[in-house]
Amino acid sequence: MWQFWLILSGIFFVFEMATVGFLIFWLGIGALTAMIISFFVDNVIIQTAVFVVTSIALIFLTKPFVKKFAKPGANVKTNAYSIIGKNAIVTKEIDSNANVGQIRVGGDVWSAKTENEEVIPAHAEVKVLRIEGVKAIVTTDLTAKPDTIEESV
DSSP states (O other): OOOHHHHHHHHHHHHHHSSSSSHHHHHHHHHHHHHHHHHOOHHHHHHHHHHHHHHHHHHHHHHHHHHHHTTTTTTOOGGGGGGGGGGEEEEEETTTTEEEEEEETTTTTEEESSSSSSSEEEEEEEEEEEEEEEEEESSSSOOOOOOOOOHHH
């Protein structure tokens, strides 16, 4: 019976690698615990009980530990979304009607267009409101609030 528990734990660990949560891992540990118990006890009901109790206990006992390190709402903006809300310099005149324009944010150059079809000359300072596809949507109003990531995706 130990082979069953070993295969089941392997399946749980593979599924854990495919998910973003940290839940299925504890089921894999529970299956490994049941496998160890199967060397000493032949009763499948006892092995299953050990699996269930161990898995549930690990899930609930580690929850406070995980909460200590995970800060809710502290999502770090990465990649393209990291420029939302930042000020930028126009490197090539932005004309949304002609579909031209570039900005420099930090060391990156982005294609850009305006939200309200205005023409913004080169060397002007703008604020990035959101990302649409591969273009940054900008405004000359440096006090404007950027759109949230959820709205811009």
